[in-house]
Amino acid sequence: TLATPLQYAGAAGSTFLLQAAQVPALAQGTEILLPSTDLNVAFACSGLQMIISFGAVCVAIAMLSDYRWFGRLVISLS
Numbered sequence: 001t002l003a004t005p006l007q008y009a010g011a012a013g014s015t016f017l018l019q020a021a022q023v024p025a026l027a028q029g030t031e032i033l034l035p036s037t038d039l040n041v042a043f044a045c046s047g048l049q050m051i052i053s054f055g056a057v058c059v060a061i062a063m064l065s066d067y068r069w070f071g072r073l074v075i076s077l078s
Contacts, residue, residue, distance in 0.1 A: 004030075006046035014041070 007030040015032055018025035025034055032039040062075035 002051075003043055003046045003048050006048055006051075007041045007043065010045055010047065011041045014039075 011027045011030050011032055015025045015027040018032070018034075023034070025032055027033075030041045032041070058078060059076050062072040065072060065075065067075070
């Protein structure tokens with residue numbers, strides 16, 4: 001359920017960077033329309049695996065830390 005909104009965000013962010021570099025681009029859903037070709041943001045580019053990995057590392061660090069429960073909660077939620 002998170003992959004599709006992350007794909008939309010990836011397409012929008014990439015389109016913004018292309019437009020900032022003065023390349024005409026338009027985002028339509030997960031597709032980036034360029035003058036010469038169209039690009040599609042794939043599931044692998046959504047960043048979902050990176051978020052899950054980062055969350056697992058944060059929880060592991062919190063469990064191994066010497067902080068009290070509130071400090072561990074803050075680290076886990078970060």
